[in-house]
Amino acid sequence: MAGDHSDVWLQTSSFLREKERYLVVSHLHPDGDAIGSTLAVKAMLEHLGKEVVLTNESPIPPKFQFLPGCDRILPPTELDGCSFDGVVAVDVADRERMGVVWEYIPADIPLLNIDHHPTNDRFGTVNLVVEDAAATAQILYTVAKVMDIPFSSSLALALYTGLLTDTGGFRYSNTTPEVMEMAASLLRHGVNAGEVADRVIETMSRGQLALLQRGLSNLRFTADGRVGWIWLTRLDFQESGAEEDDLDGIVNYARNVIGVDVGLLFRETEGDKVKVSLRSREIVDVAELAHSFGGGGHARAAGCTLTGSREEVEPMMLERVNACLEGGRE
Amino acid sequence: MAGDHSDVWLQTSSFLREKERYLVVSHLHPDGDAIGSTLAVKAMLEHLGKEVVLTNESPIPPKFQFLPGCDRILPPTELDGCSFDGVVAVDVADRERMGVVWEYIPADIPLLNIDHHPTNDRFGTVNLVVEDAAATAQILYTVAKVMDIPFSSSLALALYTGLLTDTGGFRYSNTTPEVMEMAASLLRHGVNAGEVADRVIETMSRGQLALLQRGLSNLRFTADGRVGWIWLTRLDFQESGAEEDDLDGIVNYARNVIGVDVGLLFRETEGDKVKVSLRSREIVDVAELAHSFGGGGHARAAGCTLTGSREEVEPMMLERVNACLEGGRE
Ligand SMILES: [Mn+2]
Ligand SMILES: [Mn+2]
Numbered sequence: 001m002a003g004d005h006s007d008v009w010l011q012t013s014s015f016l017r018e019k020e021r022y023l024v025v026s027h028l029h030p031d032g033d034a035i036g037s038t039l040a041v042k043a044m045l046e047h048l049g050k051e052v053v054l055t056n057e058s059p060i061p062p063k064f065q066f067l068p069g070c071d072r073i074l075p076p077t078e079l080d081g082c083s084f085d086g087v088v089a090v091d092v093a094d095r096e097r098m099g100v101v102w103e104y105i106p107a108d109i110p111l112l113n114i115d116h117h118p119t120n121d122r123f124g125t126v127n128l129v130v131e132d133a134a135a136t137a138q139i140l141y142t143v144a145k146v147m148d149i150p151f152s153s154s155l156a157l158a159l160y161t162g163l164l165t166d167t168g169g170f171r172y173s174n175t176t177p178e179v180m181e182m183a184a185s186l187l188r189h190g191v192n193a194g195e196v197a198d199r200v201i202e203t204m205s206r207g208q209l210a211l212l213q214r215g216l217s218n219l220r221f222t223a224d225g226r227v228g229w230i231w232l233t234r235l236d237f238q239e240s241g242a243e244e245d246d247l248d249g250i251v252n253y254a255r256n257v258i259g260v261d262v263g264l265l266f267r268e269t270e271g272d273k274v275k276v277s278l279r280s281r282e283i284v285d286v287a288e289l290a291h292s293f294g295g296g297g298h299a300r301a302a303g304c305t306l307t308g309s310r311e312e313v314e315p316m317m318l319e320r321v322n323a324c325l326e327g328g329r330e
Numbered sequence: 331m332a333g334d335h336s337d338v339w340l341q342t343s344s345f346l347r348e349k350e351r352y353l354v355v356s357h358l359h360p361d362g363d364a365i366g367s368t369l370a371v372k373a374m375l376e377h378l379g380k381e382v383v384l385t386n387e388s389p390i391p392p393k394f395q396f397l398p399g400c401d402r403i404l405p406p407t408e409l410d411g412c413s414f415d416g417v418v419a420v421d422v423a424d425r426e427r428m429g430v431v432w433e434y435i436p437a438d439i440p441l442l443n444i445d446h447h448p449t450n451d452r453f454g455t456v457n458l459v460v461e462d463a464a465a466t467a468q469i470l471y472t473v474a475k476v477m478d479i480p481f482s483s484s485l486a487l488a489l490y491t492g493l494l495t496d497t498g499g500f501r502y503s504n505t506t507p508e509v510m511e512m513a514a515s516l517l518r519h520g521v522n523a524g525e526v527a528d529r530v531i532e533t534m535s536r537g538q539l540a541l542l543q544r545g546l547s548n549l550r551f552t553a554d555g556r557v558g559w560i561w562l563t564r565l566d567f568q569e570s571g572a573e574e575d576d577l578d579g580i581v582n583y584a585r586n587v588i589g590v591d592v593g594l595l596f597r598e599t600e601g602d603k604v605k606v607s608l609r610s611r612e613i614v615d616v617a618e619l620a621h622s623f624g625g626g627g628h629a630r631a632a633g634c635t636l637t638g639s640r641e642e643v644e645p646m647m648l649e650r651v652n653a654c655l656e657g658g659r660e
Contacts (some may be wrong), residue, residue, distance in 0.1 A: 062588055170500050170513075171531065173524030180523075181515035183500075195504030198611070201501065204586045213546045219539070256534045258392055272566040281528070 002040050011126045013147050015112045016044065019086035021051040023079075023109075028057040029245060030202055032165025033228050035060060037114070037136040039069045044140070044149050045088075053082050057099035061245065063203040067161060068154050076104045089124065091136040091162075091299060093117035103184035114139055116166075134174040137162025141182050154167045160196055169201050170247050178281045210240030215250045221260070227321050229264040230256035230311035231310065237267070247277075255279040262286065279327035281313035284324040292320075336399050341456045345442045346374065349416035351381040353409075357422045358387040359575060362495025362530055365390060367444070367466040368418035369399045369488035371518045374470070374479050375418075387429035391575065393533040397491060398484050402416040406434045416440050419454065421466040421492075444469055446496075454552050464504035467492025471512050485585035486519035490526055499531050540570030545580045551590070557651050558584035560572035561640065568595070577607075585609040592616065592651050598642065604643050614654040622650075 016022075024036035024041045038054055045052045054073040064070060089110055095102045106113070111123025116133040133139045138161045144151065144159075151159075163183060170183070187193055193247045204212075214236045221228045230250065240246075247267065255263025264282050265277040276293075278286035279301050286302040295304025306313045346352075356364035368384055375382045375429045384517045394400060417439055425432045434439070443454025446463040463469045474481065474489075474544040477630060497505045500513070517522065517523055524574075531647050534542075544566045551558045560580065570576075577631075585593025595607040608616035609631050616632040626633025636643045 010604040048510070170523060171527035173522070175517070175527075180510055180517055184507045184514060184544045185509035187505075187510055192503070193500060193505035193510075197501035198506075202582065202586050204583070205588050209546070209549070209583070210589055213549075216543045218545060219543075250618035252532065253534070253539070254440055257531050257539055258533055258535050 007127065008128050009146055010145070012112060012114070012128045015086065015110070015126050016050075016088075016143075016147065017048060018058070019050070019110075020082045021086070022053070023082070023084040023105070024052060024054045024090065025087065025098055025101050025105075026090050027058060027090065027097040028101075030056055030058060030064075030066060032263050033135045033137055035064050035067065035070065035073070035093045036158045036160075036162030036165070037072060037140055039067055040155055040162070042069055042072070043152060043155040044144055044147070044160060045153075046150050047152070049265060053079070053084065055079055055101055055104070057101050062205070063199055064161070065198050067158060069158075073228065076101045078311065080105045080220070084109060084220050086110045086112065088114065088224045090114050093119045094121045095123050096224075099146060113184060114143070121237070126264075134176065135162045135166035135326055137166070138182060140259040141186075151186070151189040153190040156191045157196065160186040160191045160193075161200055164200055169197060177319055187234070191214045193284075206245070207240055207242035208246040211242040211246050212250055212253075213234070214240060215265070216253060219254055221257070222318065222322065225257075225259040226325055227262050227318060228257055228260045229314075229318065230254050231266045231267065231314065232268065234268045247262060251279050252279040261325060264321070266310075268310075269271075269305075272307055272308075272309060274308070275303065276306060276317060277301075277303045277319075279298065284321065286297040288319065289324055333352055338456065338458050339473070339476055342444070342458045342473055344415065345416060345440070345456050346380075346418075347378060348478065349380070349440075351412075351414045351416070352383070353412070353414040353417045353432050354382060354384045355417060355419050355422065355428055355435075356386060357427040357456060358431075360386055360388060360390065360394075362394060363467055363492040364421045365397065365400065365403070366488045366492030366495070367470055368403060369397055370467060370470045370474075370485055370492070371418050371420055372399055372402070372542055373482060373485035373488060374474055374477070377479050377485075383409070383414065385431055385434070387431050387579040392535070394491070395527055396529050397513060399488075399489060406431045407413070409434045411522040414439060416442065418442045419446050420470070421446070424451045425453050444473070445504060454577075464502075464506065465492045465496035466510060466511050467496070468509065480517040481516070486516040486521050487526065489521075490521045491530055494526060494530055494594060503580075506587070512607050535573070535576060535659045536570035537570055538576040539600075541566070541572040541576050542583075544570060544624075545595070546583060549584055549586070552648065552652065555587075556588040556647060556655055557594070558590045559593050559596065559644075559648065560586055560596065561583050561596045561644065564598045575586075576642060579610050582608040591655060594647065594651070596640075596647070599635075602637055602639060604640075605633065606635045606640070607631075608620045608651075616650065619650065619654055 026038045026040050042052050050126045055076050056073050060070050110125040115129050118131045120129045141159050147270045181272045215230045217229050251265035261281050263279045267275045284297045287297045287299050290302035290304040293304035355366045355369050365634045372382050380513040384405050386403050390400050443457045445459050450462045453540045460469045545560045549560050569616050581595035591611050593609045597605045615629045617627045619630050620632035620634040623634035
């Protein structure tokens with residue numbers, strides 16, 4: 001972080017007050033925190049009387065399109081002729097994560113980087129990076145408080161959407177008392193928790209459903225039931241008409257079955273590459289396991305890419321997982 | 331309610347202070363609110379120095395067995411020889427919902443009835459029925475506050491489990507600001523939100539998985555995609571080794587697909603009876619629809635039982651749902 005802790009909050013506040021025309025950007029394939037944070041910054045800047053342009057390389061997934069202002073998030077090709085004197089990047093760990101949008105940002109324009117990813121490379125002029133925040137929306141909530149910006153219903157809704165998404169619907173270990181207090185406060189500002197959860201979480205695309213159907217019908221368990229795994233072929237993926245995002249969460253079905261400690265999702269990609277997602281409940285540190293194959297992640301959720309046929313990759317990986325279970329930890 | 335609002339809280343408080351030996355009961359096939367509330371009352375009474383016996387007709391589902399004290403919930407057959415001078419019934423709408431436990435309770439013993447079901451028939455000597463509480467655990471949270479009982483980590487965990495279950499993991503429309511504030515406060519008293527959600531929500535029995543696999547492979551949509559439905563035969567149910575509870579949530583997969591307004595689950599039971607669960611997103615009032623078949627429920631979640639073969643029941647019901655969609659509401 002540039003300067004000490006209070007310094008960067010002051011710099012953030014000044015950045016948002018002192019310019020006239022802002023471009024707000026987030027990462028490509030935006031999730032609820034990326035979209036919610038983009039719209040929250042829009043609401044905050046408009047409250048301050050600023051002109052705001054929003055952009056993202058990727059289209060907004062249908063389930064987020066109920067958020068007011070979503071239609072204002074433009075593809076970068078529509079940025080020609082727009083001019084800005086400041087850029088706000090939210091929920092973006094590095095320039096590359098913006099995709100092609102980065103090429104539309106002149107190098108001499110000051111950039112405010114607000115993010116919670118531990119991998120954030122501080123690419124901004126001002127970097128408000130708070131690694132222990134559950135969501136970028138949680139940082140923006142504090143920014144609004146510090147700047148005394150009132151929580152309009154649209155600001156509250158945008159922030160709640162970010163918080164809900166990045167805590168897995170208040171289910172991940174980042175669900176702290178502060179997260180719940182922020183949620184309570186946003187509900188007091190008019191957010192309808194049931195409605196947002198319904199739209200953001202309790203919603204599935206047809207592609208997602210088709211992939212889940214195939215995934216569940218391919219779910220297998222080891223004889224002792226401690227490992228569950230799903231293999232998805234390239235054909236499964238093509239025939240289901242699924243998008244990359246539609247894979248989210250499928251591996252959890254393998255892990256969530258009672259008695260299972262490690263759930264795996266094997267997914268064929270290009271050539272003879274196989275992407276492996278690993279989830280564990282208590283015993284195996286899957287980050288260490290993934291790391292030994294050149295991947296990475298957290299102790300309970302990690303991933304790596306292997307090379308080989310199903311006959312090679314699947315038994316090898318299962319054997320390694322079993323060895324970890326026997327040994328307690330890898 | 332007996333007396334005015336403050337009266338019944340005082341009566342509750344006196345009831346919990348003035349006796350020595352309590353029996354705590356809840357409804358059969360207990361969910362997280364029933365079990366959490368049972369254990370919360372145990373923690374509160376033990377703090378007050380009382381003797382406590384817990385009972386339930388049904389075994390505790392494996393996913394709740396991590397809750398401390400769960401092994402103290404006895405089957406009613408083990409109650410012989412126990413004596414009580416007070417009974418506390420939690421999350422029970424009427425005597426019948428206790429199952430056989432009711433027969434073990436002498437008629438002359440005072441009973442405190444703490445519940446949030448609108449159908450509660452006030453079967454207690456003291457009836458603390460708060461219909462707008464999201465969970466019985468929410469009422470008990472207030473009881474503990476009123477009685478100045480400290481939130482030990484086990485009391486907080488039991489209450490959080492009840493709250494989490496009955497709000498569908500903070501996703502239902504009963505997720506009010508007060509619910510979130512209570513959740514925040516319980517997290518401050520040592521509950522680990524990620525761990526509880528992992529055990530209580532992100533856990534599936536093999537039977538549940540098998541039923542979901544069958545359900546998803548039988549999921550069909552009308553041509554316009556506004557209605558999704560699943561038919562489960564008696565054979566599906568038997569072969570999956572599923573319990574009654576394992577059906578929970580399967581109908582939501584039908585409703586949650588983008589474009590669907592009404593999701594249905596048809597389930598063959600005895601003879602030619604078919605149980606129908608209905609879920610709607612926005613347009614159709616499924617309570618009215620279910621009511622027209624002798625069932626009931628809420629506008630967004632309802633159920634009824636039909637009689638007939640699949641060839642009779644399925645097209646008839648789908649036609650009725652379609653008519654409701656055309657007409658806006660039934
Ligand atoms: Mn984020
Ligand atoms: Mn309840």
